[in-house]
Amino acid sequence: MTVLQIVALAAVAIGGTAVVLAPDPLRQVLVLGIYGLMLTMLFFVFQDPDVGLSEIVVSTVGLPFMVLLALRKVGEQDRERRRQEEEQE
Amino acid sequence: MSRPVRLSLFGVAGAGLAAVLVIAFRGLPDFGAYHGVYGQALDGFGVTLRHATDLITALNFDFRAFDTLGEEFILFVSVLGIALILREMRGEHEAPHQGEADEHHFADASHALRALALGLTPGLIALAVYIIVHAQLTPGGGFQGGIILGAGPLPVFLAGRYLRMKRIAPHVLVEVADAVGAAGYALLGISGLVLTGVFLKDALPLGIPGHLLSGGQMEVASVLVGLEVSGAFLVAWSEFLDQAMVVESGER
Numbered sequence: 001m002t003v004l005q006i007v008a009l010a011a012v013a014i015g016g017t018a019v020v021l022a023p024d025p026l027r028q029v030l031v032l033g034i035y036g037l038m039l040t041m042l043f044f045v046f047q048d049p050d051v052g053l054s055e056i057v058v059s060t061v062g063l064p065f066m067v068l069l070a071l072r073k074v075g076e077q078d079r080e081r082r083r084q085e086e087e088q089e
Numbered sequence: 090m091s092r093p094v095r096l097s098l099f100g101v102a103g104a105g106l107a108a109v110l111v112i113a114f115r116g117l118p119d120f121g122a123y124h125g126v127y128g129q130a131l132d133g134f135g136v137t138l139r140h141a142t143d144l145i146t147a148l149n150f151d152f153r154a155f156d157t158l159g160e161e162f163i164l165f166v167s168v169l170g171i172a173l174i175l176r177e178m179r180g181e182h183e184a185p186h187q188g189e190a191d192e193h194h195f196a197d198a199s200h201a202l203r204a205l206a207l208g209l210t211p212g213l214i215a216l217a218v219y220i221i222v223h224a225q226l227t228p229g230g231g232f233q234g235g236i237i238l239g240a241g242p243l244p245v246f247l248a249g250r251y252l253r254m255k256r257i258a259p260h261v262l263v264e265v266a267d268a269v270g271a272a273g274y275a276l277l278g279i280s281g282l283v284l285t286g287v288f289l290k291d292a293l294p295l296g297i298p299g300h301l302l303s304g305g306q307m308e309v310a311s312v313l314v315g316l317e318v319s320g321a322f323l324v325a326w327s328e329f330l331d332q333a334m335v336v337e338s339g340e341r
Contacts, residue, residue: 001120046120049228050145053220057236062322065243069329076333 008042015039025071029064036060140295141225141304149230150310154289157310158274161317165271168321175328198249206248210257214241217315224311225304231311235318239326251334255327263323270317277309 015035022028036059043052090098118124131152132144141147149157221234245254277289284292289306296303 005120048145050143050230050233053229053233057233057240061240061243062236065326066329069326069333072333073329 002045004045008038008045011038012042026068029067029071032067033060033064036063136298139291139304139307140298141307142299143225143227143230145228146224146230146307146311147304150224150307150314151291151304154278154306154310157314158278158289161271161274161314164318164321165267168267168325171325172328175332179331203248203250206244206250209244210241213237213244217241217319221311221315222301222308225307226299226301231314232318234311235315236322238315238319239322242323243326246330251330258323258327260324260327263320263327265320266316267320267324270313270315270320273313274310274317277306277313281306 012035015031015038019028019031019035022031036055039059040052040056043049043055123129131148135141135144135147139147139151141151217234217238217240219234220229220237221231224230224234242254242258245257279288281290281292282288291305291307293305293309295305302308
């Protein structure tokens with residue numbers, strides 16, 4: 001195993017932990033995107049550029065966009081609910 | 090369950106899992122020391138039999154093309170599900186301003202940002218087409234290129250032009266791309282059935298290895314998968330976008 005492979009494995013281990021420990025969903029999405037880049041590096045140094053390409057497009061474009069839009073929607077509904085509760089009081 | 094109990098339960102389970110994983114990983118062959126007969130056979134025959142220099146694409150679109158058919162329809166059906174659920178929700182909360190989404194939602198998007206988006210969109214589309222049509226030559230293929238193709242219109246949205254983006258990628262167009270890609274792949278299989286008697290068997294000339302038009306049906310399959318994936322992701326994204334931008338839970 002080369003040094004590059006060990007570094008990539010360690011980066012994925014640290015990145016995965018960072019995603020789990022990120023407290024705020026919005027920041028978690030960004031950390032997840034960076035974690036995806038680390039996974040891409042891992043696939044690349046283990047000689048699988050095909051899966052690396054899939055990973056980079058899914059983790060940096062495909063998934064975060066949907067999660068961000070869903071978060072926006074949820075936040076909007078939360079604000080709306082809070083306002084209705086205030087009106088009732 | 091109290092916190093200490095949960096933590097100790099996790100500790101026991103985690104230690105057990107770690108022990109099992111260590112034992113399992115010790116039995117793994119070293120990286121690069123692969124002994125599977127099937128893999129080595131494919132590795133040897135990829136270029137000579139199928140004239141494809143990217144073995145992964147030869148696997149996806151030729152040797153195991155039937156698996157790809159299933160995967161393609163997994164994506165198709167899941168996007169169908171998203172559209173079904175989100176459109177049903179939209180019907181329930183028909184917003185009063187529907188259709189005239191706030192075009193100046195990010196009115197403070199700078200000119201530099203808009204210029205960047207203008208430059209990114211054609212660049213992304215060109216990159217996507219390159220990756221899709223070079224499927225059998227270099228890493229990448231219909232799936233990877235398809236998502237990049239789908240991401241092409243997104244910078245326009247990010248520059249604050251939601252309605253403009255809908256004009257570049259209207260619902261009808263992305264739905265047709267999704268459906269044509271999915272159906273086309275199945276029809277490609279049936280054409281193999283008609284021409285050679287075997288479902289998804291390659292009936293096209295294989296060409297010279299390394300040339301753009303080589304690998305027979307892989308090129309066609311890659312383009313079809315690219316269409317399907319880009320359409321599928323754009324359908325999903327625009328459903329989410331409609332939910333977030335057009336359908337309002339209440340007045341602002």
